[in-house]
Amino acid sequence: MKPLATFWLAAVSGLAAFLLPAAPIDDARKAYLAGEYNATIHHAKAATAARQWDEEARVLHIRALLTTGQYVQARAITTNAIAKLPHSVRLHWVSHEVHHFNNDPKAATNALKEMNGLASRMAWRYRNAPDLVVLGQMALLEGADPKLVLERLFDTAEKDDPNHRSVPLAKGGLALSKSDYTLASRVFQLALKKHPKDADIHYGVAKSFEGTDRKVMRQHLMAALAANPNHIPSHLMLADNIIDREAYKEAEKLLADVLKVNPEQPEAWAYRAVLAHLRSDRAGEKAARERALKHWKRNPRVPHLIGKKLSQKYRFAEGSAYQRAALAFDDKHLPARIQLAQDLLRLGQEKEGWAMAASAHDADGYDVTTFNLVTLKDTLDKYRTLKNDDFILRMAPREAEIYGPRALALLQRAKDTLCKKYGLKLEQPTTVEIFAEQKDFGVRTFGMPDNPGFLGVCFGCVITANSPASQMPDPANWESVLWHEFCHTVTLAMTKNKMPRWLSEGISVYEERQANPAWGQSMNPQFREMILGGELTPVSKLSGAFLAPKTGAHLSFAYYESSLVVEHIVDRFGLEAIRKILHDLGKGVEINAAIAKHTEPMDKLEPAFAAFAKARAEALAPKLDWTKPTPADLKAGVEAFAKRHPKNIYMLRRQARKALADKKWEAAKAPCRELIALFPRQVDAENAYVMLAKAHRELKEFTEERAVLRRFAAMTDDAYDVYQRLMELAAEAKDWAAVRENAERSLAVNPLLAPPHRHLAEAAEALKQNDAAIGAWRIVLRLDPRDPAEAHFRLARLLHAKGAPEAKRHLLMALEEAPRYREALRLLLKMNEKGKQ
Structure with a gap:
């Protein structure tokens, strides 16, 4: 019996030794999470030498090689590792990426097939968290139902090991891929409680807040880089946001930092292609794009990323071309399909755009963006379309009846004024969609129902706007909004969408004031305090003021300051200077060069403008x-x-x-x-x-x-209550011209309430403008007036004077509401007597 006991003890001792992690693998894991990739390789080699079957050490070794762009070496290590551990699904999963980056798509596909085969033949073997996670990721790539993957693989992995970091990374990553940012945020933030210094998890939180809270996003990116100074995704995300701010030199520095870690990093080279495109360096763009595709020639993520960034810069034609290139590489690449659908819709190519959105939704019913788009399509199909030669205007049916013609007339006036002023002939009609609900505006504009404070957005030949109904109880002046947005149509067309945001917004606000002194923004106590308090943003950095303003007041100030720059240029150099700058931008000239050519260099313009703005602030009272x-x-x-x-x-x-x-x-x-x-x-x-x-x-x-x-x-331009009171006072004074003036002002704020239309009808009647009065009374009746009998009677009387047959119908409707309405009864007798004659 003793020898047996000795054997058992030896076995237990051996098992204990097996369960205790060897130091090299701990060191490799720690080094990888800290971004010390050379150290990771060193420690992983040591761990593998100590234990040939150490699967995690081999995966870390390969991951470190991939991260640093050592793709050939990664393939050699992968081949040896799989020969040693042929049943490792984790090694087959990482080999899929390795083969792609060695331009071997067939081997990459075979790696997935091998994984599938292993999982089918010996599913019992893969019940630990890391194996379940990679099997889930493989299943998603192969088109499996995301809900089933989540429930059967990721949830099971979490039960096996609630603390394994791969589980929240997989779950949160899945939520991000479906544009479910709320769920992603929840998953990643819960994971931070267990992994507070994990760069990948901090990055996940940052990604989930990218579209809603840039301050939180940046905090988590900084936390990620504190944990891992070489964390490539975080550096790339910072570069992405800095490109949005038009701080291109700063972005180049960040990309250079990434390329120090991995000289072949494809996303970094893709961003360099974007920057080259933005400076009209076509040779540089081509070279950077080719470098991004050097090791994986048909990587759809590269053209997709380039195109997405160009579209964010309103270069939708160029962006859509890149998405088509991505789909030529991989026609199942869903992000490219979704982005192409949105690009096409923003280009006004609606038939193909909606078809692409439906196709993407059919391919993945869980994606939030495509679900929102196909739902919106159902809403838009119920909208009414008003047209003329220059505009296609879509509105909710009731709103179209009430103020659709007024909106169309306003847009036409804007076109006639601004196109003449800037010497532009538009080549196609402009589509304008006014949404009765903010969530629909958000989906059409941003792909999500959230609206980060926008009244309207212009993509070029497509404008989206919120209707007054969506802004209750305090709507903005919708007429000034449409004028502002159509001005963007003009300037974007002139520049072929190649203009900095500050100039685009600045011209639009400036032109609001030119059209109506009450429109747009003007100097006020808050702006005065900000200018004199040193919060003026340098002109060269002004676009960044729109991206992450400290407060709503700072965003409003960015609009005002931009318009003040335009005013300063016009005052000193004339409107022709603005026109020439826009033409040069359309030819690909860089903004500072265009400004210097037609005004003065930026190092002179900025101090001159600062003095101008200060003088304007000091001149206020x-x-x-x-x-x-x-x-x-x-x-x-x-x-x-x-x-x-x-x-x-x-x-x-x-x-x-x-x-x-x-x-x-x-x-x-x-x-x-x-x-x-x-x-x-x-x-x-x-x-x-x-x-x-x-x-x-x-x-x-x-x-x-x-x-x-x-x-x-x-x-x-938006004091609705004041306009209402002025209408009442003017009506009592029988000042019908003033009644009409303030009714028009009221309708520019909220045309969906009856009182302004009623005052307009009464004023038109008094001024003998019977056609206008008839139109106004018709609208009053659509708005459920407090006294429908009077509205029907007044309309009937006007129609009768014109000899219109429908007069009697409205008269009878008045009597139906008020059977003893004496004036209506007298008019009915008069009509009947005339009928007998």
Whole structure:
């Protein structure tokens, strides 16, 4: 019995030794996660030498070689490893990538077949987490149902080892691939609790927040690089975002850092191809693209990435060509299909675009973007289309009836004005889609229902916009939005979509102000404070101000500052300079070179503009005291501060607010009048005009109230309540021209409410504009008016005067609502008598 016991003890000892990890593999794992790839190779070799069957060491060795671009060596190591461990699905999975990067697609395909065969013949063997994960990834690549892969493989892997990092990486990666960023974020953030210093997991969180919160994204990218300074995905993502900011030199530095780790890194070379394209370096673009495809000639990820970035730069024609190239490499590459569908839709090639979206959805019903698109298509099919020679306008049916013709007329006026001004002849009609729901606007514009604060977006010959219905209770002026977006159509056409964002936005806001002084942004107390407080962004970096603004106010300031740059150039060098800059951009000239050619070099323009902006800020109410009271001032006494600063904007506004709150209407007048005298053009939320008008109204000084509100209404474009009040006051005064003016202003903000249409109808009747009155009353009836009997009667009376047969139908409908309506009864008798004659 003793020898047997000795044998058992020896066996247990041997098993214990087998279970205890050898130091080299720990060192290899640690080095790989830290980005020390040469050390990883060294330790992996040592681990393999110590234990030939160490599967993880061999995989780490190969991964380190792939990461550093040593593809030939990786193939040799892979071949030897599989010869030693032929049943390793992890080795076959990594060999799939190795063979691709050695331009051997047949061997790559065979690797997947071998995996499939092994899993089919001996599924019992592969029940640990890392094996289940790679089998799941292989199954996804082969087109398996993602839900089944998740439930049967990834969930099972998690049960086997809840702490294995490969599981959340697989689950989160799957969610990202389906554009389910909420789920991806949840998966990765939970994983961080177990792996707080894992660069790949931090990168996953960053990726899930890329489209919604750039601050969080950047925090996690920094955390990833702190854990692994050579983490290539994080460096590439930073470069991607810096390219969005148009900081191209900075992006080149980041890509150079990536290429130090892997001189053959395909995505880095793809980004270099993008940068070459953006500077119109066609030879450089071709060389970088070829370098990206050097080791895997039919890698669909390369043209897809190049095309996607070009499309993000609004180069949709060039971007779509790259997506077609990606699909020529692999017609099942879903990201290319999805991107091509969106490119085509943004180019106005709708038939092919919707077909591509449907095809992508059929291929993968779990992808959120394509699901959103095919759902949106059902909505758009129910929309009504209005057309003329220059525009295709789509709107919800009810909205099309109410303000569709008005929108079409506004767009036509914009085209006639701006195309003439900039010397442009558009080659195709512009498609404009106005969405009744923000989620539909979001899907059409961004592929997702979320809308990060946009009122409208222009892709060139396609414009998308939110309708007033989607912005309740405080809609913006939709007329100024459409004017702004169509101006983008003009400038994008002139430049062939080759212009920096700041210039595009700057011209559009500038042209809003040119069309209507109440439109667009103008200097206000907040902008004044930002300029004088040193928050002016250099012109050369202005596009970056749109990408990750600190607050909504900073984004609004980016728009205003851009328009101020345009105004500065026009004032000094004339509008012709802007036109010439746009033409040069269309020829591929770099923006700073184009500006220098037609104005002055950037190193001169920037200080000149800064001085111009400062002067504009200082010119805002120069006699007003802008000193902000400090906490110490307030502690010492507000009244004492006010006495020392009798013309202080904050104190005067405080005095007015306090008087109104205390219902001291007469006392409110003096500070309001002082504010208006010192600062005539104030339209912000605390403006003195509205406060003074309230005081007059409470004192029943309606003439004075109307005079104050008229001044204010001429300066602002979205004061719906003010326009309403002016309509009421003007109607009481029988000032029908003023009624019409303010009804038009109201309809430019919200055409979906009945009162402005009713006032417009009454004004048109009074001014003997019967056709306009008929149109307005028809719209009133579509808006469920409070007194439908009157609306039907007034319409019937106008139609009867024209001899229209439908007059009697509306008269009878009026009587149906109010059977004792005397005026309607008299008109009915009159109609009947005329009928007898």
